[in-house]
Amino acid sequence: MTFSKRLYERLQPVWRSNHTHPFVQEMGKGTLDLEKFRFYMIQDYVYLKDYAKLFALGAVKSDDLAVMGMFASLLNATLNEEMSLHRAYAARFGITEEELEQAKPSPITLAYTHYMLHTAQNGSLAELTAALLPCMWSYSEIGKELSRLPGASEHSDYGDWIKMYSSEEFGGLAQWCIGLLDQLTEGKPESELMKLEEIFLNTTRYEYLFWEMAYRMEMWPAE
Numbered sequence: 001m002t003f004s005k006r007l008y009e010r011l012q013p014v015w016r017s018n019h020t021h022p023f024v025q026e027m028g029k030g031t032l033d034l035e036k037f038r039f040y041m042i043q044d045y046v047y048l049k050d051y052a053k054l055f056a057l058g059a060v061k062s063d064d065l066a067v068m069g070m071f072a073s074l075l076n077a078t079l080n081e082e083m084s085l086h087r088a089y090a091a092r093f094g095i096t097e098e099e100l101e102q103a104k105p106s107p108i109t110l111a112y113t114h115y116m117l118h119t120a121q122n123g124s125l126a127e128l129t130a131a132l133l134p135c136m137w138s139y140s141e142i143g144k145e146l147s148r149l150p151g152a153s154e155h156s157d158y159g160d161w162i163k164m165y166s167s168e169e170f171g172g173l174a175q176w177c178i179g180l181l182d183q184l185t186e187g188k189p190e191s192e193l194m195k196l197e198e199i200f201l202n203t204t205r206y207e208y209l210f211w212e213m214a215y216r217m218e219m220w221p222a223e
């Protein structure tokens with residue numbers, strides 16, 4: 001069994017809790033409170049700035065030119081395609097560019113991005129890939145699941161989000177990350193796989209906390 005299949009099977013309950021989170025479900029039904037989505041968009045933009053750095057670190061940590069090239073493409077796709085979606089939403093919601101660029105991370109956004117960056121900076125390429133995989137993989141799955149709901153992709157507010165993450169292009173990038181992790185873990189000892197499983201589990205859990213944070217619009221306690 002490939003390592004990604006093992007992760008997917010073992011972590012199904014945690015994995016599914018992301019799909020069934022009210023934020024995700026209500027986005028699919030089109031009933032999500034727009035204020036929550038607006039909060040999410042700003043935090044996700046802050047998140048993506050740090051997340052993009054993982055791809056840059058991926059290029060630094062690989063020797064294989066093809067792998068370096070893919071990380072460069074992932075970096076470009078994040079900065080210039082995915083974040084363009086956020087910039088377009090922000091413009092639509094009347095959020096100025098300045099407000100978007102200067103937004104501060106919520107406690108969960110900060111914890112999540114710093115955990116990923118810490119793992120990426122101090123760990124191996126396999127550890128970096130295990131940290132970023134739940135992000136790509138779960139968004140691609142959630143996008144596809146929501147896109148199957150009648151009318152969801154045409155929704156005036158959430159349709160563009162669903163279209164972006166259910167796209168073949170985004171799915172292909174997620175598949176590439178799955179393949180990379182499988183390749184990097186081939187023949188590796190169980191002790192190493194256990195460590196990678198824990199990293200993957202942690203970022204899968206952070207994905208849940210991110211939805212939860214957005215649903216509750218949770219910032220720092222009042223000062």
Ligand SMILES: Cc1ncc(CO)c(N)n1
Pocket residue numbers: 044047048082134135136139207210
């Ligand atoms: C929190 C989060 N996870 C994953 C993705 C997918 O890139 C995203 N945009 N935001």
